[in-house]
Amino acid sequence: MSQRSFLVPVMALVLANTATFATAEKPVKQSSRLATFETAAGETYFAMSLQPEVSTKPSEGRDVIVLVDTSASQVGEFRHDSLQALQTMLVNLDPKDRIQLLAVDIRATEMHAGLHAAKSMEVAAGLKKLQGRVPLGSTDLISGLGNALDRLNGDRPGVVLYIGDGISNASQMESRQFKELVERFVAKQVSITSFAIGPQRNALSLAVLANHTGGRVFSDSIEANADHFGVLLAKSVQSSVYWPTDVTYPKHIRVTYPSKLPPLRDDRDTIVLGMMDDTSDVNVKLQASRIPMQWTARPEPSSPDFAFLPQMISIAKQNDLLPTVGSEGLREAALSLSRNSRQLGMLGQLALAHGDVASAKTVLEAAIRRDPNNEAAQNALSATKRFGPKIADGEPVLRLVAQEQANEDPAAGSLLEEFQQAAGEELKAFEDVNAVREQQVRTEVEKSIRDARQRAERDATGSENELKLLLNSVMNVPDISSSTRTQLRRHVEAALRSISTQAIVEQDNRAQAERRRLAGEEAMRIAEDTLRREETVKQLMEQFSALMDEGRYYEADTDVSTQVREISPNLPDAMSASWSARFNRQVAGMERFRELRHKNFADALYAVEEALIPFPDKDPIIYPSPEFWQEITRKRARYKSLDLGGDNESERRIYDALEQTANLELLDTTLEELAAYLFDNFNIPAIVDFKSLEEDAIPPDTMLTSNLAGLRLKSALRIVLREHDLTFIVDDEVLQITTKTKAEERQITRVYQVGDLVIAPSSSSGGGMMGGGMGGGMGG
Numbered sequence: 002m003s004q005r006s007f008l009v010p011v012m013a014l015v016l017a018n019t020a021t022f023a024t025a026e027k028p029v030k031q032s033s034r035l036a037t038f039e040t041a042a043g044e045t046y047f048a049m050s051l052q053p054e055v056s057t058k059p060s061e062g063r064d065v066i067v068l069v070d071t072s073a074s075q076v077g078e079f080r081h082d083s084l085q086a087l088q089t090m091l092v093n094l095d096p097k098d099r100i101q102l103l104a105v106d107i108r109a110t111e112m113h114a115g116l117h118a119a120k121s122m123e124v125a126a127g128l129k130k131l132q133g134r135v136p137l138g139s140t141d142l143i144s145g146l147g148n149a150l151d152r153l154n155g156d157r158p159g160v161v162l163y164i165g166d167g168i169s170n171a172s173q174m175e176s177r178q179f180k181e182l183v184e185r186f187v188a189k190q191v192s193i194t195s196f197a198i199g200p201q202r203n204a205l206s207l208a209v210l211a212n213h214t215g216g217r218v219f220s221d222s223i224e225a226n227a228d229h230f231g232v233l234l235a236k237s238v239q240s241s242v243y244w245p246t247d248v249t250y251p252k253h254i255r256v257t258y259p260s261k262l263p264p265l266r267d268d269r270d271t272i273v274l275g276m277m278d279d280t281s282d283v284n285v286k287l288q289a290s291r292i293p294m295q296w297t298a299r300p301e302p303s304s305p306d307f308a309f310l311p312q313m314i315s316i317a318k319q320n321d322l323l324p325t326v327g328s329e330g331l332r333e334a335a336l337s338l339s340r341n342s343r344q345l346g347m348l349g350q351l352a353l354a355h356g357d358v359a360s361a362k363t364v365l366e367a368a369i370r371r372d373p374n375n376e377a378a379q380n381a382l383s384a385t386k387r388f389g390p391k392i393a394d395g396e397p398v399l400r401l402v403a404q405e406q407a408n409e410d411p412a413a414g415s416l417l418e419e420f421q422q423a424a425g426e427e428l429k430a431f432e433d434v435n436a437v438r439e440q441q442v443r444t445e446v447e448k449s450i451r452d453a454r455q456r457a458e459r460d461a462t463g464s465e466n467e468l469k470l471l472l473n474s475v476m477n478v479p480d481i482s483s484s485t486r487t488q489l490r491r492h493v494e495a496a497l498r499s500i501s502t503q504a505i506v507e508q509d510n511r512a513q514a515e516r517r518r519l520a521g522e523e524a525m526r527i528a529e530d531t532l533r534r535e536e537t538v539k540q541l542m543e544q545f546s547a548l549m550d551e552g553r554y555y556e557a558d559t560d561v562s563t564q565v566r567e568i569s570p571n572l573p574d575a576m577s578a579s580w581s582a583r584f585n586r587q588v589a590g591m592e593r594f595r596e597l598r599h600k601n602f603a604d605a606l607y608a609v610e611e612a613l614i615p616f617p618d619k620d621p622i623i624y625p626s627p628e629f630w631q632e633i634t635r636k637r638a639r640y641k642s643l644d645l646g647g648d649n650e651s652e653r654r655i656y657d658a659l660e661q662t663a664n665l666e667l668l669d670t671t672l673e674e675l676a677a678y679l680f681d682n683f684n685i686p687a688i689v690d691f692k693s694l695e696e697d698a699i700p701p702d703t704m705l706t707s708n709l710a711g712l713r714l715k716s717a718l719r720i721v722l723r724e725h726d727l728t729f730i731v732d733d734e735v736l737q738i739t740t741k742t743k744a745e746e747r748q749i750t751r752v753y754q755v756g757d758l759v760i761a762p763s764s765s766s767g768g769g770m771m772g773g774g775m776g777g778g779m780g781g
Contacts, residue, residue, distance in 0.1 A: 032270070035283055035298035038307040045277050045303070046310035050328060051285065051296055052270035053243055062097030063158045064116055065238055066149040069131060070165025071104040072140040073473035074199050080136060082227040083164045083198050088128065089231025090162075094119040095239060101152060102127040105145035105165070106138045107469060107497065116152075138469025138497075139170035139476055142206075143178055150191055159191040160216075160238050166199025167207040170476040170490075176320050179206070183213045183322070190244050192216040192264065194237045196230055208324035208333070212272075215242040215264025218326050240268040243289035250285060253278040258317035265289055269327035274314055308373040309335045315370075342372035350381045358385050439481045446475060446489050450496045461504035468497040534568050538575075541565050545578050554586030651686075651734040658683045659715035659736075667721065670705045672738055679736065683714065687729075690739035697740045699726060 032052045039045050067087065075083060091100065099116035102124065103109045113127030146161065153159035186193060192214045195207040198221040211218045217237045219230050243265040250257060257275035265271045277283070280300040287294050313334060317323050325331045345368035353361035362385045368378040449471050457464040472493045475486065541561050548557035562579040569575055661683065667675065676687035691701050703725050709717045722728050728744045730737050 033285075033296040033298040035300045036307050037277075037280065037300050037303050038305070038310045039303040040311060044311075045280065046307070046314060047275055047277055047283075047300065048307060048310060048331060049273045049275075049283065049285075049298060050270045051265060051273065053265050053267060053289065053292075053294055055241070055243070055267065055292055055294075061157065062095060062099065063160055063238055064099050064153055064156075065094070065101075065160045065162060066152050067100060067102050068105045068109065068145050068149050068161065068163045068165070069102065070106070070140055070163075070199070071131075071134050071136050072106045072138055072165070072170075073136055073470060074140075074166055074168065074201070075136045079199050079221075082221065083196070084132060085227035086196055086198075086231040086234065087131075087164060089228045090234040090238075091119040091124065091128070093232055093235035096120070098238065099157075100124050102131055103145070103149060104131055104134050105142070105148075106136075106140055107472070107494075108141065109145040109148040135466065137466050137473070139473050140165065140168060142167065142169035143182055146182060146193070146210075147185070150185060150189060153189065153191055155189060158242070159189070161186075161191060161193050162234060162238070163193065163195040163207070164198065165195075166201060167195065167197055167203035168199070168201060169203075169206075170473070176322075179209070180320060180322060183210065186210075186214045187244075187261075187264075190242075190264075192242050194234065195219070196234060197221060204333075205324050208326050208330055209322050212323060212326045212330060213259065213263050215244070215266055216326075217266075217269065218330070237268065240266055241290075242266055243292065243294075245287045245289045245294075248285070248287040251281075251283055253281060254283065258314055259321050259323055261321075262287065265294075269329075272323075272325040272327065272331050274310060274317060274323065274325070276314065305374055309338045309371070312338055312371045338371045339375075342368045342375045342378065345371065346375055346378035346381065349378060353381055353385060361385050439485050442475075442478055442481055443485070443489065446471065446493065450493065453496065453500060457500045457503050461500055461507040464500050465497065465504045468493060468500060472497065538565055538569055538572065541568075542574065542578065545582070549582065549585065552589065554582045554589065558582035558586065649734060652731050655685055655731050655734075655736055658685050659713065659718075661714050662711060663714040663717060664710040665707055665712070665714070665717040665721065666709075667705045667707045671702055672705070672727075675705060676738060685736050686734070687736040687738065690737050690743060693740045693743040694727075697726065697742055699740060703727075 032050075032054060034050045035047055036049075037045055037047045069083065069087060094100070096118060098119060100119045101116050102112040104112060111127075112130045113123045115123070117123040142163075142165075146163070149161045153161075193210040194216040195211060196219050197204050197207055202220065204218065204220055207218050210216065217233075219233050219237075221230070245262045245265065248262045255276045255278055257273050259273075262273065263271055277300075283296075283298045283300065285296045285298070313323070313325075324334055345364050349361045349365035349368060352358075352364060362382065365378050365382040365385065368375055369382065372378075449467070453464040453467050453471075456467070472490065475489045475493055478486075481489075541564055545557050545561040545565070548554075548561060558579055562575060562582060565572065565575040565578065663683070667678075670678070672689045676689055679685040679687045689701070694701055705721055705725070707717070707721045709720060712720075718729055722738065726741055727738060728741050730739060730744050730747055732747065
C-alpha cells in the first residue's frame, strides 16, 4: 500500500449513558452521550452522540451506484488498490443488491447499462471496461454525484459509493452548489459513502457529504490493504440508514448544528453540536423511517478536551455544514483545529520576533480561538502585552545597526524596516519571474490546444485524451496566479468540450461504418447461402427424376422431395414434385392391386373347388380330456427354456441382482462412473462398449442424470440409458453398456421341451387322421 493518512477509529465520544427507545410495547435502550464545555463568559456548548439500536427485518436489497475516479491522479498503486477494493466489495455484497459502475473524470461515463447483480455478466464486463480505461484529465465531482443520483428511482434504498481523492479540479465546489447537492441527496434519501484514495485527498468534502447523507468515509492507509477496505464498503452498504423527521429537543437547548438532524446509522453514531441554557437532562424524540426513537442524555461536567466546540459552532454558522461523521469525525475535526491553531501560533511568534506586534496579536488571538488549550499561543499573546507600550511610544523592541556605522548613526533602520524593504525587493523579483513563467505556460497551453484541434480532424478521441492531460497539468502547474490558472482552465475546458463533441461524432461515424461493414458481410453471406441452397436443390431434383424413372415413387417422395421442401419450403417445384410422386405411386399401386385381386380371386375359386372333393370319416382325430392337458402343463414347469450356451453361475448372479429393487440417483454421471457404481453397490461387474458407441457416434463422455426409486434395477437402467440410445446386455460374465444397434445384433438360442405335447398317432393310416379332421370339419 502507498503512504496514506487513515482516519483511525479512536475513542472520541464513548457511548456510556443509556436512554429509552419508545415502542408500542416495550422500550428498547438506545446509546447516547452529552459532552459539554463552558466558556469563561458562562456560555455552555455541547456535543451530543446519538446511535440507534433497532432490530429491523432483512432488506429487500439496495441499488448501488459506484463512482470510480479515473482522473490523472488515480495512477500506479492508487489505481491498483482502488480497483482491488472495488472487486472485493462486489464479491461481498448481498446477492439481492443491484450495481451500476460509472467512471468519473471530466464527466461521468457508464461502464455498463442499468442496474444488475454484483456477480452478473454485465457488471463483470463493466469492471473489465473500467480496468482498461486510461486515467486522464481532472474530476468534476459535483456533476458526477448528480449523475449518479439521477440513476436511482427510489423504489429501493439507494447508496452512492465514491472511490477517489474527492478533489474536483474540473469544477470548483462552491458552498452554494455543495449545499444544493447535499439537499438533493437528502430529499431522495440516498446516502454517500466514500473510499478516499490518492496522493492528495479532500477528506473534508467527503466527510461533509457522508455526515449529512448518512454515509461513511474510509481513508486509505498503509496499515490496511485494499481488500480490507473493500469489505468495509460492502458492510456499509448493508447497514441500515434512518432518516429522521419530527425531531424535538427540550426548551433549554438554544440552538443545534446541523440545524436539521443528519440521518442515523446502526454502524456509527451521529453527532449534534449546539448551545444550551442549563445543564439539565436532554430528552430527544424523533421519528426515523416510521420508527419512534427517544434518547435521554445527562450532560457531563465541562471538560477542556472539548474547548474546540465554540470554534466548531462558529464554522457551522456559516453554511450549516459539518464534517463530523460520527465520533471519529468529531475527533478528526478537533485535531484539524488543533493543528491549525499550532500553525497560527508559530506564525504569530514569527511576527512577534520581527517586531510586528499588532499582526502577532491578531494571529495569536485567532490561534487561541481555535484551540483555547494552545499554551504556546497564550504565552506569545502575553508577550505582546509587554512589548506593546514600547512599540506605541516609538521604541522598537529590536534594532539592527551595521557594525561600522554603530557610532555614527545609532538610530539607523530597525530590523522590521530592513525586513520589509528586503521582502519588497524579493517580492518584486519573484513577481517578475512569475510573470515570465505565466507567459510561458500560456504559450504552451495555446500551442497544445492548436495542435489538438488540428489532430482532432484525424483522431478526435486522441485529441480529447491529450486535452484531459493538459487540463490536469494546468491545475497542477506551480508558480502561476489563481486568476491565470482559472483563465487557462476555462480555455482548455472550452476546447475539450468542442473536441469531445467531435469525438462523439467520430465514434458515431466509426460505429456506422462498422454497421455498414457488418451489413455488407451479412448480405454476402446470405447470397452465398442462397447459391448453395439452389445448387443443393438442383442436385436433389436430379436424384428425384432418376427415382421416378425407376418407379421408386415412395423413396422419391419421402427421401428427396421432403429434403427439398425443408431447404426451400416456398419453392413450387418442391410441392409439385412431392404430389407427382404420390399420384404416380397411387396409380402404379392401383394397377398392381387390381392384378393381384384378379389372380387371388381365381386362386380362391380353385381352392373351393378342390375342397369339394369328398372323403370317408372312418378314423377321426381324438382330443384328450381337460384333466390330461392340466397334468402335462404341470409336468412341463420343470423344463422351461434352456440356453444352449450353458447355465453360467456368474451371469445368473448378474440377472438376480438386476431383479433387485433399487434407488438409482445419478447427477452428471459418466458411463464409466455408472459401471463403477453398479459394481460398488450391487456387485455387478460392468464395462462400457466404447467401440459400439464410437460406431453409432455417441460421445463416450455422455453424462447421465436420474432420480428413480422403487423400481427393479434392470428397469431403472433401461430408462436411464434409453434417453441416450443406449441399453445393456449380459454377456461374457459381465454387464455390457452398449448401443441398441449392438444389442439387436446379439441373438440367444433357447430350446423349449415340447415332447409331452406330441400325442402318439393311431395305428390307422395317416389318411384316417386326415379323414377325421376333414369329416369333423365338414360335419360341423
